[in-house]
Amino acid sequence: MKQASKFEKIAARCWNLLNEGKPFTPIFILGTLLLFHVQSWGDLSFWQNGILALLLTVPLFILFFIYDFPLMLRNYLWIPFVVFVVLWPAIHIPLLFFAIGLYFFFTVFFWGTFYYHLRIGTSWMNFTRFWKLVLKNSDSTSGNAQEQLPKILLALSFWHMFYQSLTSANSFRVESLYGPSLFLLGFWLYTFILHRHLFDWKPEMYSTYTHENEKPGDGLSDKVVVIVIDGMRKERFYQANTPFLDKLRKGGTEYTQMETVYPARTVVCFTSMFTGTYPFEHGITSNMVWKLGIKVESIFDSLRKVGKKGRLLGIAHLVDSLGKDVDTVTAVMHNDLADRNIIDRSKKIMKEEDPDLFITQLIGTDQTGHSQGVFYDEYIQKIEEADKLIEEFVGWLDDEGKMKNTTLMICADHGQADGIGGHGHLDEGERFVPFFLWGPHIQSGQVIEDRESLVSVAPTLAHLLGTPFPSHSRGKILEKAFQQSSNEKREQHEENHRFFTGTQ
Structure with a gap:
């Protein structure tokens, strides 16, 4: 049996950027924005306004990276998205539907069928079962639809709100950040409270070292x-x-x-x-x-x-x-x-x-x-x-x-x-x-x-x-x-x- 080559080790690390949920979220959002706006790549203003809007969305990415939202906590991710839609109803429906389609294409077809067929020989029809696994999945991978979709939809809507504001105004006004900043502050507080009081199923850890209680x-x-x-x-x-x-x-x-x-x-x-x-x-x-x-x-x-x-x-x-x-x-x-x-x-x-x-x-x-x-x-x-x-x-x-x-x-x-x-x-x-x-x-x-x-x-x-x-x-x-x-x-x-x- 062959050892894993140096290329395979590097490839495995690269794949984990898409496999593990935390790095996947910002990578997928960036990829979605680039693909959706591919016709604007030659427009300098798109890059200027798009990058600035992305920077303003960074606090949301940081929150998603720090906090896990495991198991039942992922259901609470939909509440901030609903609140956002109520406060800023002009969401970009085509962008969100594009993201949902791209997400299921990546998880169900690319990952669940193409990737697994090439790597371990699963059937080309594996997608007929894999979509169920994506919907049921509760772990910390990118294939956790119940966790990833609300994160993706909220972050894309947040980015689009800033992007629209930057492209439609003659000049950027600091006061336009007040509402989104309060929303982000409330979301951080909401997340902290959830994880402090509801995330209580981690295994209890030993507080002392073995050598303090045992002899070799x-x-x-x-x-x-x-x-x-x-x-x-x-x-x-x-x-x-x-x-x-x-x-x-x-x-x-x-x-x-x-x-x-x-x-x-x-x-x-x-x-x-x-x-x-x-x-x-x-x-x-x-x-x-x-x-x-x-x-x-x-x-x-x-x-x-x-x-x-x-x-x-x-x-x-x-x-x-x-x-x-x-x-x-x-x-x-x-x-x-x-x-x-x-x-x-x-x-x-x-x-x-x-x-x-x-x-x-x-x-x-x-x-x-x-x-x-x-x-x-x-x-x-x-x-x-x-x-x-x-x-x-x-x-x-x-x-x-x-x-x-x-x-x-x-x-x-x-x-x-x-x-x-x-x-x-x-x-x-x-x-x-x-x-x-x-x-x-x-x-x-x-x-x-x-x-x-x-x-x-x-x-x-x-x-x-x-x-x-x-x-x-x-x-x-x-x-x-x-x-x-x-x-x-x-x-x-x-x-x-x-x-x-x-x-x-």
Whole structure:
């Protein structure tokens, strides 16, 4: 399987400008204005007045960039637009309808059909399903119609109001800004109150660092293998036919209330898992990484301190966060081949590099959810394919003698709601993820219903491998999963032997 090329890494960053909702909004509005007024490009006054009107609209862009308007809060975006229309009824209907048409062309046809066909091989008829995902979508991507449309319509109307004022007047009058300024001030206050009093569903964060409450262990495992099934929704996993994963889950320790972080975007989640802390501290706040690299230590840094090695095999986006510790895989291939190739590459890394910690990201399930939705058979099929591939990989590790004192950690980085991507704002199906451990030091048949957080992954890995905690780790060691006595360890060792020899 090919690595992601330098071109693909750059292309992925460029695509995130259109994929992530915050940069998309101003880019789309600017593109809409340029396309709608294409006949005026040769008119110098259009550029002068248009740019000035755009500058006067910047406070609105800043507001949209700072505030998320997640889930139900997006419905409140229509109120300012209605107020604007009442106060300034001379809106430009053709411009707004052009923007709506362009938006659905971009999301449904260009993104949902053309892009996904070229990248992962979806059908040329994917648009017949994708439009439903755009309308249902509640996450933080540009394909969230219920959030993006009121933002776009309000910003375009605001720009047009200033543009008309500048082109129809002989000279610009400062007093003409009084009304719009009061509107903007009221909108900012309205937004602040909404987010202060109604945005209350973010996961509770740990306030102290791991090292203040825990002591590093001497190391229980020679190796830890972490398999992240990207975007696997928990109840859909339970509905799927996954005999091998069920065997690991029931033969190890399962955490049924494992919570992801906010925002639940892949690069954010992976970074939080392997640094042990939150976006405000490690610096990665979306898949759009404005400044490459993290601000804190990762579990890979902790491993280096004790002469051990870790590798992560994942998509190009993860390089933006975790840099040289990532072996990349190209995401430009038919989705039916992606996880197969990732497992083959995982075997190659384990054979040639033999890291103490190996993390691999299976992407087929997530990409199916993005392109085709989570409530269709294709999504379940990808989870079932992952089960077979993981069984093959773990069996191969055992044949290679790499499972004698190895702990397996199986999880998702986030779940998925219905809609494009379906993850970011912690809608139904996103927040709690499948999570279980299996190995010679892990208690068998244990189900833990305590609410835990994925930031506990890094300190738990440090405990298992005998490394210091990453510098800013805040998570807890998942100590309830560990064996407590030598008898329990011996019994688990015998159980693991029977697991691989098929004598259970």
